[in-house]
Amino acid sequence: MSSRLLIKNTNKYGQGVCANKDIKEGEIIRKFKGEIISLKECLKRVKRGIMGNDDGFQIGNEKYLVLDNISIYFNHSCNPNGAFRKDTELVAIKNIKKGQEITYDYSTTVGPNITSKMWTMPCNCKSKICRIEIGNVLTVPKNILRKYLNKGLLQNYIVEQLKNINC
Secondary structure: OOOOEEEEEOOOOOEEEEEOOOEOOOOEEEEOOEEEEEHHHHHHHHHHOOOOOOOEEEEEOOEEEEEOOOHHHOEEOOOOOEEEEEOOEEEEOOOEOOOOEOEEOHHHHOOOOOOOOOOOEEOOOOOOOOOOEEOOHHHOOHHHHHHHHHOOOOEHHHHHHHHHOOO
16 A cells, blocks of 8 residues: 555544545545456446445446455545546545545546436535435536536546536
8 A cells, every 4th residue: 555545444434545644736646446347247246245336436438447455445525635537546636634534526436327326325424515415427516517627637438428418
């Protein structure tokens, strides 16, 4: 594991990833890694109980990563301090102090082609802007989604899909 990251109990969600050193806004936190599988294989593994419903990390229209043992511990927040660019590059969108948990908005990594009927999960982040339920990228408030788009803080495949629906 990077000396900048530490997995520890968050006293909120169980295990989470925390900064072991200060991380400045704009710095790469981690490039997510893992086995690349299809949507079909992802669903098969969820059905068999090999993966949890929220363990597949979407990196394409029907492409997922089975996350490695560090990447899987990053938790969600509706007011995160990290976001993705390209497809797997988690970057700091705020200064992160040593000891602070590192989070990203799970909804920003779920393409608009995944309907809320296919995948949602409850949110308990308790931020002032908590949406109560995590869904696809279209559930992110429009002003925040535009900010992510303008700053290049969405995965490539999501940017392409949003262009196709005039977002």
